[in-house]
Amino acid sequence: MMCVKAAVPRAGWWRRVISLGLPTLWGAVAIIFAVGTGLVVHGRRALLRELRQARRVAGAAQSVLLRPLPPRVDGLTVAAAQMSADRGATIGGDLYEVVATEHGVRVVMGDVRGHGLAAIGTAAAVLGGFREAVHDEPDLGGVLRRLDRALARHLRGHAERDGTDSEEFVTVLVLEIGAGGELRALNCGHPWPYLLSGSVVEPLSCADPMPPLGPFPLPGDLPGLHCGHLLPGETLVLHTDGAEDARDAHGRFFSLAECLRGAAEAPPQAVLGRVFTALLDHTGGTPKDDVALLVLRNDRQLQPTQGARGTARATTSHPQPTTHLT
Structure with a gap:
């Protein structure tokens, strides 16, 4: 108990x-x-x-x-934009520039291997070389060689800092539009632009491009390829390969040419909106690569002596200064 x-x-x-x-x-x-x-x-x-x-x-x-481009450059109406695949960045590896020079309006469109912030240094080296060379070099071959040397210096410095060989490369299209609309181009591994003329949408050229800048030396002779004329009222659409490589959920590629049909009369800014909207719809809002577009429309005045596309034409005059005011 x-x-x-x-x-x-x-x-x-x-x-x-x-x-x-x-x-x-x-x-x-x-x-x-x-x-x-x-x-x-x-x-x-x-x-x-x-x-x-x-x-x-x-x-x-x-x-x-990628500083904002002026809306008009020497009688050409201009619009450009880029969309990065990297959601954490507002810039990718695409590059573009349009500059009026005494040699004509010179344009570059390029695409650095990779995307995101890591590609900024390479794109800056190429763009810096272009902005300086376009005023100094009388022909496109000299411009392209300056870009090649600028890229080589950048890659060499990168290798010295990191102690490893860089495998970066850049696809580049260099274009020149003369006072009469004459087109000359040099292409290093880049997609050819589309030419919009009335109801026709066609590549500016079907020539095989040279290899991209970086891995291989440029050939000794670099004559600019003659690509006809950009007539008043016609439009060029330059783009990076991210546009035509974009796929939908079923693996089907985006057709940039089809998207551009019927856009010849639209202003360049409207062409940008049309393409980017169609791209986002096609990819479900998630593009896998950076995309850049540059649209140039010849708004110079047509002279009575000028003929149809593909025939010899006289020079094209520029609008009077009063027509530039809006």
């Missing part, structure tokens, strides 16, 4: 310990959970701040590298 009486107080003491300990334990768990949740929220906010900062930096880099 004494043993039974002794066990009762012990059991009551244990129940009191449990009754006091459980609330304390649950309180500790709640505190730990609250602290952990606070740390997670704080970490998430810090990451979002860093992401916003990275995007601001990328936007600043874009404004310097």
Whole structure:
């Protein structure tokens, strides 16, 4: 009987310990959970701040590298835009520029291997070389050689810093539009532009391009390829391969030529919107590669002596200064 009486107080003491300990334990768990949740929220906010900062930096880099093009360049109406496949960046490996020079309007469209922020340095080297060379070099071959040397210097410096050989390359199309609409081009591995003339949509040339810049030396002779004329009212659409390589959910490629049919009369900015909208619809809003488009329309005045496409024509005059005002 004494043993039974002794066990009762012990059991009551244990129940009191449990009754006091459980609330304390649950309180500790709640505190730990609250602290952990606070740390997670704080970490998430810090990451979002860093992401916003990275995007601001990328936007600043874009404004310097792919600076906005003027709406008109020497009688040509211009519009350009790019869409990066990297959601964390506002800029990819595509590059473009349009410059009026004493040799004609000179244009470059290029695509650096890869995409995202890592491609900015290479694109900057090529664009910097182009912006300087177009005013100095009287022919396109000299411009292209300057781009090749600028890229080689960049890749050599990259290799010296990292201690590894760089395997980067750049596809480049260099184009010249003369005062009378004469077209000359040099193409290093880049898609040919589309020419929009009335209801006709066709590649500017079917010639085989040279290899991309970087892996192989340029040939000794670089005469610009004559590609006919860009007549008043006609449009050129330059693009990177991300446009025609885009696929839908069934693996079907995007048809840029079909998308451009009926767009010859549209202003260049409207052509951009039309193509990008169709691209996003085709890919379900998730393109796998960077895409850049550059649209040039010849809005110079047609002279009475000018003939139809493919025939000899006199020079094309530029609009009077008053026609530039809007």
